[in-house]
Amino acid sequence: MDLRTLITTDPDILGGQPVFAGTRVPIETLFDHLEAGVSLDEFLADFPTVSKAQAVALLETANKLLTSTNAAQLCAAAA
Template identity: 65%
Template sequence: MKDIKDYIATDPEVLGRQPVFKGTRVPIETMFLHLEKGVSLDEFLEDFPSVQKEQAVAVLGFAEKIMTSKNILKLYETAA
């Protein structure tokens, strides 16, 4: 797995620094909202063709690492 910066960008000029898929204006949050609503990853990628499957899978992998970390409480406190 590459570095998170290879897949996620934050820029004050792009959606006010909201995390987006690198090279796009698609917020990371949008993918999670679609998945929460039962939209498949493939459907999300069809709706947002600027996002590559590799990017989406990598972001899900990062989320998995965070959510399964033994330090999840510290990570949550840092993010909150």
């Protein structure tokens, strides 16, 4: 799944916060739930507009970005 089709940013949707495409569910919400110990299945039950394919694709993309040679650049950009 292409990142551009996975995530939407629109100033008219939650002030431009990145959301799962086709939803009003912020990307950050998935990470907040996982950090709190909520399972992926529970997250999907709480946010039925997000498909399992979308959530898994986002996690796979985050994994690739954070384990790639670009990790140093990402850390610098986040600082």
